[in-house]
Amino acid sequence: xxxxxxxxxxxxxxxxxxxxxxxxxxxxxxxxxxxxxxxxxxxxxxxxxxxxxxxxxxxxxxxxxxxxxxxxxxxxxxxxxxxxxxxxxxxxxxxxxxxxxxxxxxxxxxxxxxxxxxxxxxxxxxxxxxxxxxxxxxxxxxxxxxxxxxxxxxxxxxxxxxxxxxxxxxxxxxxxxxxxxxxxxxxxxxxxxxxxxxxxxxxxxxxxxxxxxxxxxxxxxxxxxxxxxxxxxxxxxxxxxxxxxxxxxxxxxxxxxxxxxxxxxxxxxxxxxxxxxxxxxxxxxxxxxxxxxxxxxxxxxxxxxxxxxxxxxxxxxxxxxxxxxxxxxxxxxxxxxxxxxxxxxxxxxxxxxxxxxxxxxxxxxxxxxxxxxxxxxxxxxxxxxxxxxxxxxxxxxxxxxxxxxxxxxxxxxxxxxxxxxxxxxxxxxxxxxxxxxxxxxxxxxxxxxxxxxxxxxxxxxxxxxxxxxxxxxxxxxxxxxxxxxxxxxxxx
Numbered sequence: 001x002x003x004x005x006x007x008x009x010x011x012x013x014x015x016x017x018x019x020x021x022x023x024x025x026x027x028x029x030x031x032x033x034x035x036x037x038x039x040x041x042x043x044x045x046x047x048x049x050x051x052x053x054x055x056x057x058x059x060x061x062x063x064x065x066x067x068x069x070x071x072x073x074x075x076x077x078x079x080x081x082x083x084x085x086x087x088x089x090x091x092x093x094x095x096x097x098x099x100x101x102x103x104x105x106x107x108x109x110x111x112x113x114x115x116x117x118x119x120x121x122x123x124x125x126x127x128x129x130x131x132x133x134x135x136x137x138x139x140x141x142x143x144x145x146x147x148x149x150x151x152x153x154x155x156x157x158x159x160x161x162x163x164x165x166x167x168x169x170x171x172x173x174x175x176x177x178x179x180x181x182x183x184x185x186x187x188x189x190x191x192x193x194x195x196x197x198x199x200x201x202x203x204x205x206x207x208x209x210x211x212x213x214x215x216x217x218x219x220x221x222x223x224x225x226x227x228x229x230x231x232x233x234x235x236x237x238x239x240x241x242x243x244x245x246x247x248x249x250x251x252x253x254x255x256x257x258x259x260x261x262x263x264x265x266x267x268x269x270x271x272x273x274x275x276x277x278x279x280x281x282x283x284x285x286x287x288x289x290x291x292x293x294x295x296x297x298x299x300x301x302x303x304x305x306x307x308x309x310x311x312x313x314x315x316x317x318x319x320x321x322x323x324x325x326x327x328x329x330x331x332x333x334x335x336x337x338x339x340x341x342x343x344x345x346x347x348x349x350x351x352x353x354x355x356x357x358x359x360x361x362x363x364x365x366x367x368x369x370x371x372x373x374x375x376x377x378x379x380x381x382x383x384x385x386x387x388x389x390x391x392x393x394x395x396x397x398x399x400x401x402x403x404x405x406x407x408x409x410x411x412x413x414x415x416x417x418x419x420x421x422x423x424x425x426x427x428x429x430x431x432x433x434x435x436x437x438x439x440x441x442x443x444x445x446x447x448x449x450x451x452x453x454x455x456x457x458x459x460x461x462x463x464x465x466x467x468x469x470x471x472x473x474x475x476x477x478x479x480x481x482x483x484x485x486x487x488x489x490x491x492x
Contacts, residue, residue, distance in 0.1 A: 026123030032162035094132020095161035181476030198395035206377030305407030342377035390464035424477030
């Protein structure tokens with residue numbers, strides 16, 4: 001594979017075609033069904049599908065078929081098949097649905113307003129994950145332009161990833177015979193810890209959570225009359241949360257929510273911390289004087305990838321400051337988001353959460369735990385030597401630095417599902433969401449140079465996959481039918 005030719009071809013494709021396409025894609029407010037219940041009537045999802053599928057059909061790729069598949073009552077899926085050499089198969093994945101607007105965008109930016117500043121393309125969904133289809137097909141074109149063989153490639157672009165990928169297992173089952181037996185799954189929906197090398201995701205945390213409500217009265221009462229007699233619902237809620245989390249350190253106190261961290265993952269965390277240094281934490285917008293939860297950088301990596309962590313993400317029962325009177329409120333409720341180690345079963349974790357919080361209610365108060373979130377984490381299978389070599393070689397060629405491996409702290413439900421559906425496959429999970437790219441938040445951007453390098457790296461890995469396949473080093477397994485684990489609440 002000619003590195004210089006690859007770089008030129010990919011750069012021209014991105015600058016002349018892909019970036020303009022992504023500009024149009026960003027303009028479409030195709031929010032995931034969880035955030036747009038009227039998505040079918042509004043038509044934005046169809047607009048996005050037409051844009052991406054139309055571009056795909058126009059690409060000069062030999063024998064390619066592009067099809068929009070839509071099962072009854074489900075979001076659409078773009079299914080692309082590119083013939084190849086041999087009996088092996090590569091499955092490439094992306095999604096086209098988006099997170100909602102979010103507040104806090106800079107005055108000259110907006111979620112549906114594409115803006116190019118320097119090497120960044122701002123707007124919702126370009127990096128998460130509109131570029132995936134464009135990058136995948138361009139990688140295949142690179143090989144065909146250079147006359148290099150590749151295995152048959154199947155591309156799946158779903159439309160409800162941000163809602164938990166609840167439709168994807170049905171499509172995988174429906175298309176199982178056509179997909180075949182992929183021995184390599186490439187996912188372009190993850191992150192990178194810096195923009196200087198190729199990063200591959202080795203694990204994802206699971207997620208459990210729901211609403212915790214503490215009630216002490218049937219109605220609000222005068223705080224001067226009642227305080228000192230009636231326990232505060234807020235104080236009791238704090239007391240209950242302290243059963244779960246050490247308020248001084250943030251460490252989860254319930255041992256049932258921990259798992260044994262594999263040695264390989266500890267070693268990868270150490271190497272990542274040595275490469276990243278303070279970038280591990282200073283990529284976040286800390287206020288002046290703030291410090292991270294641990295001074296040990298390796299421990300910080302493990303905290304966000306292999307240990308449970310609690311966040312309170314919402315509150316109810318409390319008036320805004322502007323209208324808060326001297327009232328002892330009847331209840332306080334909070335929304336809990338509990339990140340879980342990759343291998344911990346989330347429904348079991350949810351029941352642990354309920355047991356810990358509802359046991360022996362202080363002062364006989366009413367404690368209610370409404371579980372609503374349960375998403376499975378994922379721990380990647382060990383890399384085959386051929387794939388580890390290919391990934392590192394690709395990183396050296398197109399980034400000029402060795403590849404790095406690290407878990408992600410978020411939850412991507414479809415990864416656990418794909419791991420179950422294709423148990424024989426190897427996985428390359430990578431992406432362009434690096435420092436400050438702010439996926440799901442305001443001022444989200446795609447780092448264009450990284451998009452180019454990732455595209456080239458994927459082309460290299462697909463080429464190396466063919467070589468490994470010819471040597472008998474790959475093993476594909478047909479999709480396993482049945483009920484896969486996936487989320488019902490949205491990703492991350």
